[in-house]
């Protein structure tokens with residue numbers, strides 16, 4: 177394949193917009209493609225993959241380009257060094273000066289410190305709580321990969337094997353996920369949002385790790401369940417299916433927009449037990465009515481998202497020690513309020529998509545120290561109960577380099593009295 181001059185022009189424009197780091201990268205990209213709706217599927221694929229690869233290896237790419245790197249240079253560095261394109265493939269799009277520069281690039285190896293080599297800001301490395309440098313490098317490499325496309329089967333509509341067979345019959349390359357009994361992993365990243373089975377609600381797009389967070393909440397038929405930070409309902413839909421559309425499932429969130437995005441997904445899913453509820457904050461009066469009544473409460477807390485750098489590589493530039501401190505205070509407050517809803521014998525699950533202990537086990541350990549009425553349910557036992565062949569100790573801790581999922585954390589607690 178050879179690079180067309182227009183492709184390089186678009187790519188450089190996208191990189192310029194992305195590196196302002198003022199909006200989520202996926203939103204910037206979708207807006208750009210809406211504005212430039214004549215771009216074909218191949219162009220979009222090349223632009224998206226290269227722009228994200230550039231963000232994932234931004235320290236290295238910037239160092240290769242020298243001081244004040246231009247977006248065109250960043251694009252060319254990524255195309256050659258990450259995406260493996262050679263001079264012949266690039267030539268048509270290059271000016272004479274750029275041609276020389278690409279030739280020079282070949283022999284360059286920038287000197288980088290640990291932060292540069294791992295593409296993780298120093299403040300993130302400090303907060304990972306990992307002493308072993310080899311382990312930091314392994315995690316960082318995992319976070320630099322591109323994420324696979326995972327689906328979760330809606331068991332209310334179809335069995336996993338049947339969805340798999342149907343996808344394969346349609347020419348897709350797909351297989352079961354290794355841990356989640358509800359998951360399918362696709363080869364490549366086919367667009368599935370017009371697939372008949374998607375439109376019928378037989379599957380949703382959901383990372384395997386996220387599926388496990390829902391599963392270990394263990395929602396059952398006829399129960400009262402609260403998804404405290406439901407967002408657009410990734411986990412709500414799973415909980416609803418676990419409940420076989422019986423009982424009551426409250427989907428709370430403070431974001432009207434996110435809850436609105438849950439609506440079409442709910443309609444596809446066939447669930448009739450879900451009650452979306454916009455709340456003003458975690459102490460909203462609407463929540464207090466449910467005190468001590470819920471069998472299960474899931475707190476999928478707002479977090480730094482640093483476990484999702486494969487999909488959102490811009491987050492490492494858009495988060496900071498200050499933003500994480502603010503999120504941390506929120507996480508503690510939300511967990512406190514959500515815990516009040518759990519009835520005696522009920523389960524509270526705290527989860528994040530962060531890899532920072534301060535957003536994860538530190539929050540849970542501080543909560544347990546202040547609330548002797550709760551005790552930890554060892555995660556290994558819960559996973560075994562759900563026939564998940566995975567043991568990460570007392571907590572669920574998933575990571576891209578170990579499990580090929582995003583970085584996820586979860587802890588399950590029981591209310592004793």
Ligand SMILES: C[S@@+](CC[C@H](N)C(=O)[O-])C[C@H]1O[C@@H](n2cnc3c(N)ncnc32)[C@H](O)[C@@H]1O
Pocket residue numbers: 404405406407408409410411412428429430431434455457458476477478479506510
């Ligand atoms: C990690 S996201 C949830 C993702 C969702 N559970 C899913 O699986 O798709 C965290 C959510 O918490 C919501 N949130 C923030 N502050 C909140 C609060 N005080 N009470 C409830 N939800 C809150 C955010 O709007 C966001 O949708």
